[in-house]
Amino acid sequence: MIASLLPWVFASAFVLPSLGKLYHNPSKLVNTTYDYIIVGAGAAGAVVAARLSEDPRISVLLVEAGISNEGIVPATIPLLSLSLTPNTILDWNFTTTPQPGLNNRAISYPRGRVLGGSTSVNYMVYMRGSAEDFDRYASVTGDSGWNWKNMQQYAKKNEKLVAPADSHNMTGEYIPSLHSTSGAISVSLSGNPTPLDSRVIATTQEFSSEFPFNPDLVGGNILGIGWAFASIDNGTRSSSATGYLSPAYGRPNLDIVINAQATKLEETGNFGTIPSFRRVLVAENAGARHEIILSSGAFGTPALLQLSGIGDSTELRAVGVAPVVHNPSVGKNMSDHALLPNVWNVNNPDTYDSIFRNPDLFNASMAQWINNRTGAFASNIANQIGWMRLPESASIFRTVPDPAAGPNSSHFEMIFGNFWLNPTTPAPPAGNFMSITIALISPTSRGSVQISSSNPFIKPLVDPKFLSTNFDIFTLVESVKISKRFLTAKAWKGYVRSGVGELETVKTDAEIEAYVRKVTNTIWHPVGTAMMSAKGASYGVVDPDLKVKGVDGLRVIDGSVLPFVPNAHTQGPIYLIAERGADLIKKDFQAAICLTC
Template sequence: MRSPALLLVLSGLAVPAFAAIYTKPLQLPRITYDYVIVGAGNAGLVVANRLTENPKIQVLVLEAGISDENVLPVIVPFLGPTATPNTPFDWNYTVTPQTNLDNRAFPYPRGKILGGCSTVNYMTHHYGSSDDYDKLARDTGDAGWSWNNMQKYIQAHEKFVPPADGHNTTGQFIPEKHGFKGVTSISLPGNSQGIDARVLSTLDELKSEFPFNPDMGGGDILGIGWAQSSIGNGTRSSSSTSYLRDANSRPNLHVLIHATVTKLIPNGFKNGRVSFGGVMFTSTNTAIRLPSFVYATKEIILSAGSIGTPQILLLSGIGPKKELSAMGIPTIIDNASVGKNMSEHVLVPNIFQVTGSESLDELLRGGSFLDTSLAQWTANKTGPLSNSVTNQLGFLRLPQNSSIFQTVPDPSTGPKSSHFEFVIANFWLNPGISVPATGRFFTIVTALISPTSRGFVKLASTDPFKAPIINPQLLSTAFDRFAIREAVKATKRFASASAWKDYIIAPFGSNNATTDDEIDAHVRSLASTVFHPIGTATMTKAGASWGVVDPNLKLKGAEGIRIVDASVWPTIPNAHTQGPTYLVAERASDLIKADQ
């Protein structure tokens, strides 16, 4: 979707500035803090905000990326897909060739900017199934992670606001499931689309397979309903524009950007364990890249994400001894789980050609429609650009009598959880692949939500500026291949409803597949990911022989390091992962405060 010309146009626009952010190490007023947080993404900025509520606590956040100030592609909601891949706001990772996807390698976007992935994602926002949290509580032996306990953090996190167009939202969400006095703005779709009525008509016609869900934001995710997005007043609401903006005038919070962390430094032993208190980083905003050091008297909070966190641990000598030795890195803590157990949602775009002028494809091509829409958004933050990529989405289960369950146990986190997702978009939605020069399109993206495939992240080099090896090993199990095939079949049944007969002309490209073999080939040729990696620093029971962190998120076998990001989830949630990550960070903040 990204258009270089479009990015150039947007770069000339301006928005209100943030308070000062440090850009060079010498600007920092101190080098010793109570807490040093590595990563200013979804989780890191939550923790920074909550800890600095106490004016006596000194916090430094180190962020490798740039400021999000005046970066319109990450502020205008509909332009979210233009923020990645291969931009200055992206780590610009690539996965290894995927054996089960025709050996294709493809971009793997992660936000390298204040707000992290919350600044470059597609803004879909919910928290997953209640089953996800109850399973997490069972897996960790900590009832504090259960849904009954975690729901309260929705109130602390969420500020549910009216949509950009101010329409009547009655029947589109359940207010009792939401918070209205939190930090991050969440809203329903802010611009109606021509297909909205068609989707609702389909849900009515095919309700036995595609039931309507009045609100997926409160733990009950099955069915299809109105999307909720991290958008307020027609603009993206990221952890930077919410949690950081809420706290960045506090004198006890310092944020340094352009700071790539290269290693965690031990400072002795405590309670019979290696203790860590130092962070080595390199500024990428200076003429000569020299190492700098800062120190934490209480804890280092590692919030670098599911790729960055294991890379930093491995570079610091924390990980599988065999792998570290092969790289010539002395092993400080031998932990075979670091970088393993990676899980990801597989994405398949199922694209249809449509007739008429309802689709939004012309927004992606530039021209007068974009000019008019941009003028409207600039004037009052309304119109098609005030919206995310979808007005409706949903989570669905395979039938109980599916043949795969004769040989494979159900991998979902529980009976209220899904196996796959629909994301419905009234335009060409194929991440990383530009819209064709002509034609009108409608897309039902399918995503595998309960994958059984597991991959890994490991070092490619001891150079911290070299990307690690990222191999999610997508669709490497029989269940995953079966489930995504059935998901694609479900899109065909959805699109066959009478509401689409005067709109859809034909499936586009390989989406015309009908047999199982043809559908499998369609999947292999187009599938990528939803960019939701988890598990590479898995949380397990305190006495478990595997895993990276305890239920209190402290690094196993160490003192002074806590990990707070999506990497701690052992099983991928039934959600676009920013919502669950926010809740983890809110509880983590309470856990950290309890130890002060």
């Protein structure tokens, strides 16, 4: 029903912010040489462009393959995020290779192809991760600058806590001292109550040992169930395009070009004994005096490196690419949060299903949003989320080491949705539903991204290898049992009718495993394909300063550098990576200037 209503939404006359300095075609660029060229305007690239261009001495070109976010109304209205992907003009429309762990299904893998990247099309859940995530990044890279304590300065630059759309009293729903009110990305708690709210919180009180209440999920202590934060301000999406790029439009030292897919990085000579890359092909050559920064994400960044001759030499030759730098780590180590949607029938018509199904209710909700930016459309997909661990006595730990970042980090996430929340399966034409969607947070499966051709317009092979390890399947099987146990609390009596489909009938581990393999897909949080490692390490793609190993003039700043997927929906941690990455570049720029002054 959402899709059938979208033409009306797109055609409506809304007053949206207008863009500043922007080129719609790379042939229109006046300049061809900049201090820095950034490829990709998503969660990371937009941050780096905005922060570097704060210094008027630095000239920046930001290259985006997709279109502008201006005027795309569903990308502004939070609940309509469900309509933005997959298979739209805003999506790269990746598809995985057939996955043996998912009964050989190939699944859609949305990534944003628009200013703001995936922050313009995602579900807007905002977290920073667990403190142990960043402490582990610091440990494996040998760089204490990546630890949780140091990264909080960037959290303050990133977050701007604002009132929820309904302006309700937030007492007891968060801890004020853990938040910033002066950052670039607006963040708020739920702005629309649902019938699940009181029931979820009551369950944390009745079953406090297994499902404890967490008073604030953003402060590094993520275990338990609490109120979800989202990148929403006054009932509208806050993205890297609105939060970082909008204030930067019109700066004379920042050029932004859209509809411009980078196809290759050109070797421009040597810096000592290593090759130097200072040109990027974006329909016309563009050169960088200092660096090219790849911010094309966990798929685009390794693919562009491989197309440019940086990767496993044998694999590159096999697809007709001449190797320049042999680095077999490029495109490897991919990890992601596998997604298991569990849906139940409920005895309540006040679910979002009714709005999506009934044009009258949809139009009424739209009118409310237009008038005052409140109501269902001002809300995120979930008002509460939970971050859970398997019991220490779980049998899997007899043979498998705990893969979590630490004892205060999670194995899986619970997302409580007031509707049919299954991104890959349309809701039935009748009924009202609730969802406890599970995300596998500490996966041990590792996949890859690999080009299959020297043609840059042929999508790379994306193989996450979902559910290819005993730990991953064990955790999801247990999560189904735990979700069912959650709904045995008194608060759900008379509300939940039955599980949908096989969820209601599966009992044994074998039956649950068959169900899990049949319905699991992805929550779209890929990382690790250009992972950072210690300087001098024999593996990894970038050093702790995010410079590509064995190469001059090339840096990677995006989610692909994270060695492990974090305890968070990834936009928050990637924002922090980008903020520190921009500081590292500024430091090097200042050092270079001082050498000549």
